Amino acid sequence: MSNQEITKILEEMAALLEMQGVAFKPRAYEKAATGVEALGEEVQEIYRRGGGKALEEIPGVGRGIAAHIEELLEKGKLQEYERLRKRVPVHVTELMSVEGVGPMMVKVLWEKLRVRTLADLERAARAGKIRRLPRFGEKSEQKILRGIAFLRGTAGRRTLGVALSDARRLEAVIRAFPEVEDAAVAGSLRRWKETIGDIDVLAASADPQKVTERFLALPDVARVYGTGETQTRVRLKNGMDADLRVVAPQSWGAALNYFTGSKEHNVALREIAVKKGWKLNEYGLFARSRTSPGLSPRRSGLQPREGGKSDFGACIAGRTEGEIYKKLGLRYIEPELREDTGEIEAARHDFAAQNRGGQARKNKLPALIGYRDLKGDLQVQTDWTDGEDSIEKMAQAARDAGLEYIAITDHTKGLAMTGGADEKKLMRQMREIDLLNKKFKSLKFKILKGAEVNIGKNGSLDIDDAMLARLDVVGAAVHSHFTLSRQEQTARIIRAMENPHVDIIFHLTGRIIAKRASIDLDIDAVIAAAKSTGTVLEVNAYPDRLDIRDAYIRKAVAADVRLSIDSDAHAAAHFKLLEYGIATARRGWAEKKDVVNAWPVDKMLSMLK
């Protein structure tokens, strides 16, 4: 059973328990689902290695849920889940994917109207049956119909690359509003997550109403889901949803932190605040007043619409994110790390150590590689194969992008469709590179000779060793046989790494986000082989690949395996894609020292085989 399937069942468990009115358990199951989803490894594998005890190491999974997962893996089903489903035998996930429909609605719809599927829901809504239910009305019914239409249309998350340029444009437009002091893209985009659900933009302004009006008047806005004093949700004409929040400038840092997430990171921060007797929300960090300790504004009956500040004392921090982390006793945590996967513990240790004089420890926050740290690019295609531009033009573009060197890594003959090079063609290309290097010498830019050789079904390469030995940079990659067994794929990759000339494995898992699954690999075995053979693992920056992914990068970094961050450029304009690769490496806790092409060319070359 795959992680995805387990995640779905845990999420359904949460919803089913919620319907029964069970307290706290739903949150526990949701947390466990998030924990499983974020894993860089198959649960099946963890279980095979360490049994039920190892499952408890998964974040959010304790004894109870570990036993459930074990049952799922052993028997393929879960008795407790089947039992709950008998009481409300509906397609929970499907129904809840409709905007505005949650567990309680699903329950009522089942009990009163016998709604089981999306089709049932649509029929009931069209027949006008939903508006007659208690606490439903005509608007709820219309909203459900709109939600279903949306789902049938362009449902699902977009890849990072598709969302980011639109988000940046929107940010610039909003920042230019006269009432706006500052604006920023927040949410999963600011964390550079590989897929994005919607665009979150935050604005600081003393006149939120005016800002909201201007936002709603933008030509990009196709539909308004809802709008209030501080928060507006719309559908854009490009098919994405956007969420604008407007806060006062003194709350900028708190709001930015809150709307950047992740949700799990935020919850953890708030729990730290609570333990210190404070409260953290999107307006700031506040001390609780003595008059109504522990009561939420709503329960205490004090004007709930005043931003929740009414029964709390002075604001301790909020203008910047930095001061909030500091007050909470944490070192500043970069957005890419905010997933509650150990960064908070590390930040606490760092902060404590700083106050003790800063001795070195394990478990500390990484000094992340910076967005300007790359000196070279080790995967570049040209018009010698399937690239658009000449070697010279690519070199010029790389230099313009601030790089000091590139490796030309055109495809080899195994990829006949790209006009892949054989040994002879590679020799010709090497001679041309020699000529061009004379030209570029005065510009302090170097073109390296390389290739993207093809890994065959059994791990063999399509270029002979004598030729590979003459190249500066040899990348090897899988381009076919994507459906071999885990054992075969793993053996194939390891055999390629054992070749003394293979420096880098390009886009290891071969995935195309939202299109093609990764090849089935024993990632730990591959990382161990990379370490023992001195092979570099690429972080392919192409936004549809981001391969290896963040969780694998983190494993590689922990195992002291070197990485390269490459654009896989097929045109001069593609060097700007490197930022996606850097961001993904940062999400994997990579430092400059882990990334070979962040080093000067001579040092980099001396590190390769």
Add this chain to the structure above:
DNA sequence: GCCGTTTTCGGCCCGACTGTTTTCAGTCG
């Protein structure tokens, strides 16, 4: 059901918005 720099028991994040209601439940992020 999970978890631990107050805890192995007793807590568990917080607010905005909507729709249907005269004070709040549900959903969302």
